[in-house]
Amino acid sequence: MKLRYSLAPIAALFLTVGCKQNNQPLTSGEAQQALEEVSVSAEATNVTATSIDIATNFTIGGAVEDAAKEIKAYLETTLPCAEITLIDATLTVEYGAKPGDCTYKGRTYTGKHIISVDRNDENDVLVHHEWDELSNGKVSVTGAADVTWSLDDATRRVEHEVEWTRLSDGRTGVGSGDRLQKALEGGIDEGFQEDGSLAWDGKAGRWDLAIEAVQIRWIDPVPQAGMYRLATPQGKSATMSFSRIDDDTIKVTVASGDQSYDFNVSKLGVE
Secondary structure (H helix, E strand, C coil), X not given: CCCCCCCCCHHHHHHHHHCCCCCCCCCHXXXXXXXXXXXXXXXXXXXXXXXXXXXXXXXXXXXXXXXXXXXXHHHHHHCCCCEEEEECCEEEEEECCCCCCCEECCEEXXXXXEEEEEEEECCEEEEEEEEEXXXXXCEEEEEEEEEEECCCXXXXXXXXXXXXXXCCCCCXXXXXXXXXXXXXXXXXXXXXXXXXXXXXXXXXXXXXXXXXXXXXXXXXXXXXXXEEEEECCCCCEXXXXXXXXXXXXXXXXXXXXXXXXXXXXXXXXXX
């Protein structure tokens, strides 16, 4: 599955949702639902982000076949559980198909991942990803993404179309996104910051999200800093901001109109 689309910028996104805008603030129940939806979407994004990160371990500016060989060597060392097939500049990876460690960034992975190095020029790198039930034990993701960057860029652009299922209860979503990512101050091993937009359809309808300087650590269930601007299926709008309380707990503030709701989120859930 090759992506052949261009997502509208954030401004156009909010012009679209403005047509159905409801000026009423979110109720406490709607705020809880919004947090739940965003958390599942973020978990799905995290699953794909880790697999994208794996496929950035190659030398820019060489032949695409050489880049694919470098990715294969890195995968064999880092995730010995993976069965890897390499044809030209495309790798087919099945996590968990072999004995051995299948843990990366603190999560254990299963599922199929296809990595195609389409371009590897110094100023134009394109890696195409496809996922078939890629899972970190919490969420399963199927879909595709195009990832672009250059030797000089401090950011990479990720354009994706995916569907996901939360394994604990079967909650599903289908969505797309266009995001710019850069490493956190502690490096990409700690996590990344991103700006851009997401949109998805869930049980309640369509959700639209603008992302503003959101910081994501691999080990956290939700971002640790930054803000989301959210349009709900009911046409209501809200902001969702994040601040760290301690190493395991993040405060999420959902603000809508004159209402504000605080939630403390840890690896164990929402308080």
